[in-house]
Amino acid sequence: MAIARDRPAGEQGSFTAAGLLVPATLFVAIGLLVPIAILLRYSLNAFEPGKLMVDAFTIANYVKFFTDPFYLQVLWRTIRVSVACTAACLIFGFPLAYVLARTRSPYKNLLVMLVVLPLFVGNAVRAAGWMVAFGSKGFVNSTLMGMGMISTPLEIMYTETAVVIGIIAVNLPFMVLTLQSVIEGIDRNVEEAAFSLGAPPMAMARRVLFPLALPGILAGVILTFILAMNAYATPVLLGGPKFQTMGPLVFSTFAQQNNWPFGAAVSFVLMTATLVLTLLSSLLIRRSAR
């Protein structure tokens, strides 16, 4: 009894805190690390048609990926699309987030809801909607042709542009919400102080707003970049069968070609590329804010 009473007050608390972390830790370990470990092991196995998977310890799958121009092209395209989408989300999202964070309008909550609303519609449903709207016989083209503004349908569907636009639409709310919460935490007076000291808006943004919003910019960029790299429904539905990116490639290798070892290798390449590029971009953003 005496010993228990003598114990510093904080210790009991930290035991409790550690206890509270256990479920989350277990969940991450079982739900994420174990599958990744299994995937890594699979990616080193060999593949024989008909046999699904043969136990081995080879890097042949990775060699195959990095020597075949087709796969390299898919990887490069995925990165290109993701970088473009993330940059666009940041450029469009920042002003929007700023307005949302700073508005004193009584309709602020409504505006936030409008930003979040697209998230209520699943990616696939939304992309299907876009197909209807932008197809060669879709709403946009038939309207434009009906009005005599164009004679042949615009090629919107099944292009890289369509996929980029689609992913931007999906990811923008994530960027906006992340940035908004961080900008709301920045004292408005700090911006005004910069103005009164002689900084025009762009100088204020560069020297004060962006550096202070950096944690939000980083979080938003990381979140949207990861989402873009791993996008599935949007590239499949808006890009069409010939437009391959890494997400769909993983799925088709596993599910259609039944090539588990190679699928695992592709997954690992995707995961590593995402991780490396994310780290790289955060370094870059941090550096440029100096």
Next chain:
Amino acid sequence: MASLTLDRLTKRYGDTTVVRDVSLDVRDGEFLVLLGPSGCGKTTTLRMIAGFVPPSEGSIRIGERPVTDLPPWKRNAGLVFQSYALFPHMTVAENVAFGLEMRKAEKAEIEPRVREALRLVRLDGYGDRYPRQLSGGQQQRVALARALAIRPDVLLLDEPLSNLDAKLRLEVRLEIRALQQQLGLTTVMVTHDQEEALTMADRLVVMSDGEVRQIGSQADLYETPTDLFVANFVGRSTMIAGTIYAPGAFRSEGGLELTCPPGPVTGLATMSLRPERLTIGPDAARLDNHMRGSVAFVSYLGGLLDVHVRLNDRDQVVVQIPNRGDVFVPAIGDQVEVGWPAAACLVFPRETN
């Protein structure tokens, strides 16, 4: 430094007018204080001068320069915020240098000016710290140094002391005032603390409900307030309601016949008395107005005593006496003689609303 002129400045939000027809002349090197109760439009007025709030009507000049339509970054007005608003990601020196960098000053020029500004606020050697590593009082001084470094035409202070503890507030008050006089800074400060206003200002502007009630020196406001609001707001007053029925003759609602200086007021009126101008005890009998009353309440304020004396059913006055230890201290229920000279009476028309 320059003078500052506000001409019939008005601000409306929708149907509500929060600042109405404010005209002011702040002389070069003058310390002007805007004083008024919460919500009377002080901050709005200051923010119009700084350029953050576009006026609905009226104009602003800094020196000879019309600035009404200029954005804040072109006004050269140094602003110190109540919350200090230091840049948290910059060191103290970087904070102070910011305005100079925006003015494209040479590197070689910036450094000595930053050092000079920090020396003025007695923060030499703190240049490498971050704002979060400073106390509230120090942060406040950095904010001041930052505003001073740009050599502003006017210095604007919005309740700069309200986040400091009482003791520090007294210190910083004197410091700001000394600095302002030393540098000859044209300054407009906003506060609702009247003691602060009285100790720092060259001239004061009393505002209420978006309007200027009176502009003048401390003595002007205290001795000759233009209306009941000012009489009540600046210093303490004790009030007697009644009627002026002949020049210099006032009859209170409780039936007291009082003499006051003849003035323009007739009919329903309110007499306002400064508690320290009243006398209690035998000496009171020699004064123009004197009567007997009973002590209702005594509040002990340390150096001073407030004696609340009930004169009749309707009328009560507060008499302030110094707590010198040797004077007669009345007790509750005592019958006492109270008096005041006619000159101590300020009479205003009764405000009917």
